[in-house]
Amino acid sequence: MLDTMEAPGHSRQLLLQLNNQRTKGFLCDVIIVVQNALFRAHKNVLAASSAYLKSLVVHDNLLNLDHDMVSPAVFRLVLDFIYTGRLADGPEAAAAAAVAPGAEPSLGAVLAAASYLQIPDLVALCKKRLKRHGKYCHLRGGGGGGGGYAPYGRPGRGLRAATPVIQACYSSPAGPPPPPTTEPPSGPEAAVNTHCAELYASGPGPAAALCAPERRCSPLCGLDLSKKSPPGSAPPERPPGEREMPPRPDSPPSAGPAAYKEPPLALPPLPPLPFQKLEEAGPPPDPFRGGGGSPGPEPPGRPDGPSLLYRWMKHEPGLGSYGDELGRERGSPSERCEERGGDTAASPGGPPLGLAPPPRYPGSLDGPGAGGDGDDYKSSSEETGSSEDPSPPGGHLEGYPCPHLAYGEPESFGDNLYVCIPCGKGFPSSEQLNAHVEAHVEEEEALYGRAEAAEAVGKVSGAPGGLGELLRPYRCASCDKSYKDPATLRQHEKTHWLTRPYPCTICGKKFTQRGTMTRHMRSHLGLKPFACDACGMRFTRQYRLTEHMRIHSGEKPYECQVCGGKFAQQRNLISHMKMHAVGGAAGAAGALAGLGGLPGVPGPDGKGKLDFPEGVFAVARLTAEQLSLKQQDKAAAAELLAQTTHFLHDPKVALESLYPLAKFTAELGLSPDKAAEVLSQGAHLAAGPDGRTIDRFSPT
């Protein structure tokens, strides 16, 4: 039997590694949202440290802490304590204050947070320190009124006016917070980015300023995904008596996204509200903060959402600095990777550097909304496996210019630490990567040069393409699609890239367009700037709100041409038509085609009225002629055939599905028999001599 032996310092070393990984975001599987700050951490570590967090991480990958209970600055200290066992003091706190004046958290606030989060060790530590300062008794004895913790006003370093809830929190450490007695912090302390593992949503305070690149607060910082609420889309006023929505005494403070959801009556048990604070922190005014409880006007000089987002994009390693900025910022990936390269010490026990396959997306970080998109992930990985993938054998990160972008931890690239996003090739030096990127730029220029040349030729000679070519002169070399302007073409061409240039920093999913990525990020963060005036429901997109408003107006502009059913959403009409298609392909085809005949209702291709191939009309004419129909029936027959677009592709199906056409043919004035005759003859004509369907007819 082996004697039990203990490696000295093992636990400390382990904690060191965990903290190291946290600061790099490596294997972080949970995001904690505190007001407008986001912290990344490990569920296991949180669960092992805090009973409260343990209860939350089981269910969510995104936790929202009540910032009345924990300010971002305080939570940073708490998180540091969890991962180090030390409570920052002295220089660190002073540094925090220097960076964000007023952000220096008070010991009382830390104690309150520790109590709130149920971290006994930290509670004990705070108490001990407070006693040492002779202040603990004050805290305990404080009154309930606002500013009741005046004893901590500004007693000294590390102690400043704390959050209004210290006392209440302290008195009920395990419970959820009572309603705040004063304004929640909205000042600079609301956004203190002092750690690498944080990123920020928008909000008052100098979050963006704190994220200056020189602070090297990457990988995550300065994220603003808020969005201006459109005029007239302001969140609705709540009914009297509901203006304040204090945390429910029986629920964790993160509960309650439905807090702004009307009506309160039929509400199911309130699900957690992971993002409410983020929404509040965003530009749109939120009446749910209460009339008198609004955060107040934004501090002057605060960067607006887009600019903040822009800055984040610009400074974020690997994020958004590619694509259009391919040439301009191509040095960035190198620098990032240099930084990352230095991180390799973070995993000394790990495998030696070597080409490793790209990491799978951390499933636990899929976050809300990722569920239905598994195929996207699949396709993404399929890209990697594509035969056209220029990646070297063994593969390397596709679209991971600098792996700490998403995960913070160095990946294994072998010597090729410098990775080109578009093609995924790795290079051993930034210079080589730059040279390679240069080639991409030249390719682009050559491409657009060709497009312009082609345009010029087309204009002069009236070459193939005619009007279309003139209207959309910028043609994609990969798929022959053409566009009006080079920017759109450039945008489109990214869809052909093997690697997508815009990865999500939370889940790693990659996108071809920055806008899509930021929209995706909003879904992670639950930012829903578009509110329905009628019911208060909020949406991530204006279009969704427009769609939603039809529920209230009763407008159902989309009508089924088969059964007359009306729909408020076009997508539901389309799915409805598929149901018809199950029962009769021709009927569905006719009905779908019929959409094209409805003003304002786009056809199944979604591009407006259908453009029937001239061949269809040719068949219709021939059919009508051969059947010797009456003149008006000829027109009806032609219309019938024209509407039945599937006819040309599968006449057999069309013939077998005549019945669903009955309604339509009746409207045309054709008897079912006559309609069947028309279709039958049309099918005969539409089929080639060998029985195959003729897809294209030349106009006669």
Place this chain on the structure above:
DNA sequence: CTGGGGAAGGGGCCC
């Protein structure tokens, strides 16, 4: 249990 409808979330892509 199943199918259909209503409503909504999310991604792609063009303008």
Place this chain on the structure above:
DNA sequence: AGGGCCCCTTCCCCA
């Protein structure tokens, strides 16, 4: 960058 629209998908409710 943002808006808009299309498509796919999911969830929920109800018959």
